[in-house]
Amino acid sequence: MNKLYQRSIEIILQNQSANGAYVASPNFPTYYYCWFRDGSFIAYSMNLAGEHESARRFHQWVSDRVNERVEQVYASIEKVRTGQSLHEDEILHTRYRLDGKPDEGGQWPNFQLDGFGTWLWALQEYRKLAGCDALPADWLSATNLVVDYLTALWTFPCYDCWEEFPEHMHPHTLAAIYGGLQAHTDLTGVNHDIVTDAIRRKLLANAAEFGHFVKFSGSTAVDASLLGLAVPYGVVAVGDPLMLKTIEQIEQTLLREGGVHRYAADTYYGGGAWILLSAWLGWYYCELACSNGGLVPEDLKKVESLLNWIEKHAGDNPQDGWLPEQVGENLNDIKYHPIWLENWGKVANPLLWSHAKYIIFTHALKKAISNTIP
Numbered sequence: 001m002n003k004l005y006q007r008s009i010e011i012i013l014q015n016q017s018a019n020g021a022y023v024a025s026p027n028f029p030t031y032y033y034c035w036f037r038d039g040s041f042i043a044y045s046m047n048l049a050g051e052h053e054s055a056r057r058f059h060q061w062v063s064d065r066v067n068e069r070v071e072q073v074y075a076s077i078e079k080v081r082t083g084q085s086l087h088e089d090e091i092l093h094t095r096y097r098l099d100g101k102p103d104e105g106g107q108w109p110n111f112q113l114d115g116f117g118t119w120l121w122a123l124q125e126y127r128k129l130a131g132c133d134a135l136p137a138d139w140l141s142a143t144n145l146v147v148d149y150l151t152a153l154w155t156f157p158c159y160d161c162w163e164e165f166p167e168h169m170h171p172h173t174l175a176a177i178y179g180g181l182q183a184h185t186d187l188t189g190v191n192h193d194i195v196t197d198a199i200r201r202k203l204l205a206n207a208a209e210f211g212h213f214v215k216f217s218g219s220t221a222v223d224a225s226l227l228g229l230a231v232p233y234g235v236v237a238v239g240d241p242l243m244l245k246t247i248e249q250i251e252q253t254l255l256r257e258g259g260v261h262r263y264a265a266d267t268y269y270g271g272g273a274w275i276l277l278s279a280w281l282g283w284y285y286c287e288l289a290c291s292n293g294g295l296v297p298e299d300l301k302k303v304e305s306l307l308n309w310i311e312k313h314a315g316d317n318p319q320d321g322w323l324p325e326q327v328g329e330n331l332n333d334i335k336y337h338p339i340w341l342e343n344w345g346k347v348a349n350p351l352l353w354s355h356a357k358y359i360i361f362t363h364a365l366k367k368a369i370s371n372t373i374p
Contacts, residue, residue, distance in 0.1 A: 002362075003321070004358065005362050008321070008358055010321075011321065011350050012355055013054060016057070016058070019098070020056075020060055021100070022043075024352060026350070028345075030344055034095065035094060036062060036094045037114055037176075038353040040119045040121070040122035041353060041357065042353065042355075044356070046058075047125060047129040047130060048360060049359055052126075055130065056126070059119075062119055067141060073092050076091060080153060086111075091110060091111050095108060109166065111158045111159055112160075112173070113156075113158050114160075114170075114172060114176035116146045116176075116180060117177040117181070118180065119180070121183045123139070147184050147190075150177050150180065156169075157169050160173060160223075161176075162262060162268075169216065170215075170216050171203055171213050171226055175199075175203065175229045175233040175235045177195075178234075182234065203229065203235055203236075204242070207246075211242065211245050212245035212246040213243075213246045221264055221265070222246060222250050224262055224280070225262070226250070227277075227283075230243045238287045238291050239288060247281075256273065256330040257329070258306055258308060258310075258312075259272070259327055260277035260278045260280070260306075261277070267333045269326060269328065269340040269347050270335075270337035273326060275323045275325065275326070275354035275357070276358075278306045279310060279360065279361035282364070283357070285303050286364035286365050289303075290368050294369075294371045294372025295369060322349050323349075323351065323358060324347050325347050325351040
């Protein structure tokens with residue numbers, strides 16, 4: 001593997017707390033937390049890189065956070081079942097300080113369900129990649145609690161994976177719940193078909209009007225997080241016509257010179273292209289190639305464009321190899337860039353989720369090349 005791949009592993013390991021939490025970004029105070037979503041993808045990348053102990057420590061950290069809140073979670077579930085509203089302090093948080101304590105009164109919203117589904121998916125990947133016959137009992141207890149929580153609340157609008165638009169149900173969130181419940185079935189044998197079938201029907205119904213998936217019901221736009229519906233959550237196959245049409249829309253509206261933007265109206269730091277999304281699209285291309293018998297020249301050209309763009313934006317300063325959250329090029333709305341700089345300083349750099357997705361992309365490409373028929 002190349003230098004940036006090795007550097008990405010180093011950066012992730014250096015920024016994992018002794019208790020297992022991965023800080024989202026060590027040099028960006030606003031991100032000095034561990035999110036279940038980011039951390040789960042980071043843990044998966046560590047499994048791919050053979051750093052199973054790192055992933056194990058993260059999963060133990062998550063299990064501890066969940067198991068500490070058993071009474072709170074079941075009280076919340078009971079309120080939901082009796083038609084009562086939940087307050088912020090009653091939900092299961094998806095982001096914690098590195099010491100494991102919740103961020104009380106912080107500026108980031110916590111009602112985000114996708115992180116829990118993503119954790120269940122990553123836990124099943126850990127079991128497979130680390131070669132575990134069985135998971136610890138306390139981990140399984142945590143998964144059961146998370147599943148009960150998700151099955152009770154999956155129909156509720158919540159914040160999306162970008163911590164925005166809480167009034168909507170988001171396809172990426174629903175897909176993450178779907179993938180998590182399927183993973184739990186693989187882990188425990190417990191069937192969740194009633195919920196997963198309902199989620200899939202809802203997503204397909206929302207896509208039917210336009211022939212592709214959309215950012216949320218009522219929108220005509222796409223969001224790059226829609227990649228997750230196929231990879232890794234598997235709501236639809238990578239070659240499903242709806243997914244192929246969604247990818248076309250992402251390419252036409254969000255992909256610019258190798259960099260993928262979150263969505264067309266994004267104004268966060270001006271709405272630049274995100275490293276992790278370029279890697280995620282590359283991951284998708286590689287999985288699609290594998291399903292079609294390997295990479296053809298057109299596929300390889302797309303993959304190389306994304307890979308080159310990511311590697312071009314790895315820092316060449318004394319902190320060689322840092323991958324930022326986003327790149328200030330081809331901005332959606334340039335007037336917002338100085339506003340965010342003044343409020344929060346320079347963009348998060350390094351972002352561990354960016355490094356994780358680069359590692360995942362690298363492994364997906366290796367797999368696609370090995371599956372290519374000469």
